[in-house]
Amino acid sequence: EAGVTQFPSHSVIEKGQTVTLRCDPISGHDNLYWYRRVMGKEIKFLLHFVKESKQDESGMPNNRFLAERTGGTYSTLKVQPAELEDSGVYFCASSQGLGGRGSPLHFGNGTRLTVT
Amino acid sequence: RKEVEQDPGPFNVPEGATVAFNCTYSNSASQSFFWYRQDCRKEPKLLMSVYSSGNEDGRFTAQLNRASQYISLLIRDSKLSDSATYLCIAGTASKLTFGTGTRLQVTL
Numbered sequence: 001e002a003g004v005t006q007f008p009s010h011s012v013i014e015k016g017q018t019v020t021l022r023c024d025p026i027s028g029h030d031n032l033y034w035y036r037r038v039m040g041k042e043i044k045f046l047l048h049f050v051k052e053s054k055q056d057e058s059g060m061p062n063n064r065f066l067a068e069r070t071g072g073t074y075s076t077l078k079v080q081p082a083e084l085e086d087s088g089v090y091f092c093a094s095s096q097g098l099g100g101r102g103s104p105l106h107f108g109n110g111t112r113l114t115v116t
Numbered sequence: 117r118k119e120v121e122q123d124p125g126p127f128n129v130p131e132g133a134t135v136a137f138n139c140t141y142s143n144s145a146s147q148s149f150f151w152y153r154q155d156c157r158k159e160p161k162l163l164m165s166v167y168s169s170g171n172e173d174g175r176f177t178a179q180l181n182r183a184s185q186y187i188s189l190l191i192r193d194s195k196l197s198d199s200a201t202y203l204c205i206a207g208t209a210s211k212l213t214f215g216t217g218t219r220l221q222v223t224l
Contacts, residue, residue, distance in 0.1 A: 107159040
């Protein structure tokens with residue numbers, strides 16, 4: 001079974017540019033999550049999709065971040081325009097059932113974003 | 117106060133030692149609890165779910181105390197390969213909250 005895959009693995013962009021991160025969940029997993037880890041801090045929740053619907057986007061830092069999951073398969077997370085504080089590792093995870101109901105999350109390798 | 121708190125460590129223990137980590141959570145509505153392990157520059161990987169009755173998987177034992185709102189992880193007979201950061205996670209509905217992680221270094 002293929003795991004959660006994320007692309008790119010690394011991205012270095014300049015402040016003000018746009019970056020789009022992609023996540024392919026495990027096939028059949030309706031639940032898809034985005035998390036990020038900023039240097040020295042804990043991994044923080046960004047948002048949760050159930051199929052194509054945003055279930056909870058309370059962790060999105062501001063309106064420069066846009067997540068989509070058209071068709072309920074892969075998801076993209078776009079940062080536009082990027083700021084220095086957006087640097088960090090962005091993890092995507094998927095689960096069959098709800099993580100909050102006991103279904104463990106399976107994480108991708110993450111995208112390391114550096115904004116210069 | 118953070119929603120999920122862990123002692124960041126590091127915990128430096130010799131091979132063969134027993135080590136215990138605690139984690140406290142502030143949201144009493146939390147329903148799901150996990151321990152994940154994260155190696156340097158890698159993604160978090162599920163170590164074990166934590167059940168109300170406590171559960172064991174080989175050398176690892178997890179406990180949940182709902183009254184005191186804490187979760188524990190006990191590692192017996194530590195191996196060098198156990199060196200990693202251990203992440204405590206507590207969740208409600210769709211949102212799982214991570215602790216900062218506890219770093220374990222097992223030495224010869």
